[in-house]
Amino acid sequence: MEAPVADDRLLHQRVVGGEEAALGEVYDRFAPLVFGLAVRITRDRAVSEDITQEVFVAFWERPLAFDPARGTLRAWLATIAHRRAVDHVRAQERRKASVLGPRLLEPEPERLEDTVLSRQEADGVRLAVGKLPDHLREVIELAYYRGRTYRQVADELGLPEGTAKSRIRLGLRRLADALAEEST
Structure with a gap:
């Protein structure tokens, strides 16, 4: 169990250092998780592809947003993916509600x-x-x-x-x- 956490920290440090290959490793390791989670929530493969891209771009642009002392990289990326997917679904529901009129949920x-x-x-x-x-x-x-x-x-x-x-x-x-x- 200790090896993946240490591995996450090393990968994180490499991404913080601007190493694109490290981002590639993070993507290879966690993209199936992020994409799968997004698909389960949105039920839309194209939207899930966009969410997956957004999650990894956000990590690349702001790698310090992840704090290895607070959890694993896997859990953090999954949380970000989950939030974005839920946000998408909620936005879709709002759009539907505005088209269909008010309804009780x-x-x-x-x-x-x-x-x-x-x-x-x-x-x-x-x-x-x-x-x-x-x-x-x-x-x-x-x-x-x-x-x-x-x-x-x-x-x-x-x-x-x-x-x-x-x-x-x-x-x-x-x-x-x-x-x-x-x-x-």
């Missing part, structure tokens, strides 16, 4: 500690989003709070698609940095 029971942690995280994210410059805040709000794609963001703001995508990526990077600073 019975909420799933949540554990109290999950609810508290989720609210604390959400409050921290909302605060960090509020501190972003206007041009980044508006693309993040459209993409993540209103469920718009980058193409829809570009259309709504009258921006080229590449600019919208770049602003979303930059906004997310700044959010991750702000949240990382806040947690230290």
